[in-house]
Amino acid sequence: MITRTLFAGFGGQGVLLMGYVLSHGAMHKGLNVTYFPAYGAEMRGGTANCTVTLSEEKIASPVASNPDILVAMNFPSLLKFEPTVVKQGLVVLNSSLIEESPSRTDIDLLQVPTVELAREVGSERAGNMGHGGSSQGQGKVLRTQP
Amino acid sequence: MPSEKMLMRGSNVVGEAAVRAGCRYYFGYPITPQNELPEYLSARMLDVGGTFIQGESEVASINMVLGASAAGGRVMTSSSSPGISLKQEGISYMAGMELPAVIINMMRGGPGLGNISASAADYYQATRGGGHGDYRTPVLAPAGCQELAELTFVAFDMADKYRSPVMLLGDGLMGQVMEPVIFPDFIDLKDLPKKDWILNGCEGREPRAIFSMLLGQGELYHHNLDLQKKYDQITAEEQRWETKNTDDADIIVVAYGTAARIAESAMNDLRAEGLAIGLFRPITLWPFPSTAFRELAQNGRKVAVFELCLGQMVEDVVLSVGERAEIYFYGVPGGVIPTPAEVADFLRSVAKGDGEVGRRIDV
Amino acid sequence: MSAEVAYKQVFGWPDSLKKNPTHYCPGCGHSIVHRLVAECLDELGMREKTIGVPPVGCAVLAYNYFNFDMVEAPHGRALAVATGIKRVHPDKLVLTYQGDGDLAAIGTAETIHAANRGERITTIFINNAIYGMTGGQMAPTTVLGMNATTTPGGRDPRLHGNPIDISRMLAVSNGVVYVERCAVSSFKQIRKAKKAIKKAFQCQLDDLGFSIVELLSPCPTNWKMSPKAAWAWVNEEMVKTYPLGVIKDETGYEDKK
Missing domain, CATH: 3.40.50.970 (Thiamin diphosphate (ThDP)-binding fold, Pyr/PP domains)
Structure with missing residues (x-):
């Protein structure tokens, strides 16, 4: 069982932290993990993405041909990465920012009103954490403790 | 500890x-x-x-x-x-x-x-x-x-x-x-x-x-x-290297560092398709692990070199193997990191010998 | 037989110098400065606790003459190399011995930054206004009007730039505590130079900061002068561009008269 999750969005949305938190949790669960951030010259305001691969087996490439899960925090990320998602893969959209829907019909879609959910728990800045959590809620790799 | x-x-x-x-x-x-x-x-x-x-x-x-x-x-x-x-x-x-x-x-x-x-x-x-x-x-x-x-x-x-x-x-x-x-x-x-x-x-x-x-x-x-x-x-x-799946391989991929990780994923995917691919990963680049590689690259096996540049290590592969094996090369320059799928395309092409992806090295 | 006479040694070969004849030209200032450095280290009892870095230039073979540990540095990098040494052995006296090309042209960055970090290192800076080892090309310190093999007709500021006064430049840095310019072209100046070198070493031993002594030094061969005329040229001409004296002294030492 191998799961590759691609987190993508604007720099500043906490995209890299989402991936890091997932990686950390998975490591503590005893899984093999690779976390690969795509880094740019700009520190803020540019695009950011990272690929987290989780597996019970040893992981070969930290670079994924096709992610099983795409976590898109903004529209450009959806546009860019939607075509790369595997068939029957999962796309988790930040519906607070993305009004459009994926054009593909061979994927599962989860629309998360990230900002509104975060506001409910008291901090808009926690949006990435809520969103990251939703992305794994349907996954088979990590589960919340009962 | x-x-x-x-x-x-x-x-x-x-x-x-x-x-x-x-x-x-x-x-x-x-x-x-x-x-x-x-x-x-x-x-x-x-x-x-x-x-x-x-x-x-x-x-x-x-x-x-x-x-x-x-x-x-x-x-x-x-x-x-x-x-x-x-x-x-x-x-x-x-x-x-x-x-x-x-x-x-x-x-x-x-x-x-x-x-x-x-x-x-x-x-x-x-x-x-x-x-x-x-x-x-x-x-x-x-x-x-x-x-x-x-x-x-x-x-x-x-x-x-x-x-x-x-x-x-x-x-x-x-x-x-x-x-x-x-x-x-x-x-x-x-x-x-x-x-x-x-x-x-x-x-x-x-x-x-x-x-x-x-x-x-x-x-x-x-x-x-x-x-x-x-x-x-x-x-x-001091020659150091690692091999994977080389015993029954028809094609040996040679790659180091990041390229080796990507190549390994490609190999795993292609093995599932039935292609007998093996991986040779140099750990010392100098000295290049020529002795071990020369042993592997024979009996009609093809050698497929993959690098994140337009072909540098491939020269050491040629120096190690010479005309003993067909050598193919695929490289991606300029800081572009190819996916395992792209490397798999190269290896399929090597298997078929159709020259569609990468190139044959003329020794 | 004569009555017993008590002899007292008043002059001898410094322990800090090996008994090797040098390769320096007649009238060259290097031999004098080597001796001054050696005498100072002897007097401070530091020979066995000193690590030196010679330059690339005429003094590149200084390890054949100095009788203490030395490591060669690439051209201009002496103060970077010395920084590495001093950080490993903070209890040792670390000195660089550098010419004008090494210190003030190719090694300017290393010089300024080591000094500015306040590395506890002493630099002995030989300024002879010419590239000696390579055969008389312009140095960064070549004075205006002076002939070098690459300044035909004399150094012209429009064509070749101006002579650089690196000692004064270094003096503005807070890491630098002692800068003095001396000459080795008269007996009086040579005695002064020795005092300055010793003081610079003391400043390192007392952990005060970076210290440098610049020595105007004759190069009769490349100046195409007799040794005597070269001394005179230092004393009469070179000092106009590079006036002698203390440029910076924050050591707090009371100089003994």
Whole structure:
């Protein structure tokens, strides 16, 4: 069982932290993990993405041909990465920012009103954490403790 | 005691491993994509009473390394491609003066300022000397965070054993990727190799001089022959490599570092399709593990070389195998990191021999 | 037989110098400065606790003459190399011995930054306004109007730039505590130079900061003068561009008259 999750969005949305938190949790669960951030010259305001691969087996490439899960925090990320998602893969959209829907019909879609959910728990800045959590809620790799 | 399992970035892994391997002196100049390493060590050296200096340039930094090494310190520097070019002067001098040090190169795209993405276009520079003169630098190529930690220890020990600069050659991806790591235990500084050649003041002994200028009749000639003996010994004793699925393979992929990780995924995918692909991963780039590879590359097997550049290591493959096997090459330049699927296309093409992806090397 | 006479040695070969004849030209200032450095280290009892870094230039073979540990540096990098040494052995006296090309042209960055970090290192800076080893090309310190093999007709500021006064430049840095310019072109100046060198070493031993002594030094061969005329040229011409004296002294030492 191998799961590759691609987190993508604007720099500043906490995209890299989402991936890091997932990686950390998975490591503590005893899984093999690779976390690969795509880094740019700009520190803020540019695009950011990272690929987290989780597996019970040893992981070969930290670079994924096709992610099983795409976590898109903004529209450009959806546009860019939607075509790369595997068939029957999962796309988790930040519906607070993305009004459009994926054009593909061979994927599962989860629309998360990230900002509104975060506001409910008291901090808009926690949006990435809520969103990251939703992305794994349907996954088979990590589960919340009962 | 080894450390607990920690999730760490490749650059930081090297920094922690260096400290655990007894390195107490670091000199370097910032350059992306390895800045996390000097940042990490600037704090870590304070913890362990070591020295961290952000030099005014790569040139100054490598010469601080030279001085600290001559003084007997376990010392390292780090940089990325353009900065490594600047360090070549000092590396050549250290080769000539037989001074140990560890040099980290997290390669980025070139030539010139290039870009800051992962690339592997400095294989020639790393393995062919890089600076002026008839010398070689041992080069270790890790392919993951755990190996970054382990090879950092190996690099320091090799440097001291052979009194030579040793390069750890990663790339932007190796510097940035995070994976769980278990670090080996701290070396007790008392257990570091004793050095009877260092400069520490001539109390109770004759003064020593360390230099690379040899003007006397025949002196440089003999010095070069002595160095060559050392390089021959390294070539005979230090070749390192890893193989996967090579026993039944019809095609052997040759790749190192990040490229090897991508190639391994491609291999796994193609094995599921029924293609008998094996992987040969050089861990020492100089010395290139020719002996082991020559053994593998026969009986009609095809050799498929994959690099994150337009073909540098492939020359060592050709030198190792010659006409004994068909050799194919696929490379991606400019800091573009191909996916396993793209490498799989290359390998399918090699299997069919249709030449659609990559090219056949004319030996 | 004569009555017993008590002899007292008043002059001898410094321990800090090996008994090797030097390769320096007749009238060259290097031999004098080597001796001054050696005498100072002897007097401070530091020979066995000293590590030196010679330059690339005429003094590149200084390790054949100085009787203490030495390591060669690439051209201009002496102060970077010395920085590495000093950080490993903070209890040792670390000196660089550098010419004008080494210190003030190719090594300017290393010089300024080591000094500015306040490295506890002493630099002995030989300024002879010419490239000696390579055969008389312009140095950064070549004075205006002076002939070098690469300044035909004399150094012209429009064509070749201006002579650099690196000592004064270094003096503005907070890391630098002692800068003095002396000459080795008269007996009086040579005695002064020795005092300055000793003081610079003391300043390092007392952990005060970076110290440098610049020595105007004759190069009869490349100046194409007799040794006597070269001394006179230093005293009469060179000092106009590089006036002698203390440029900076924050040591707090009371100089003995």
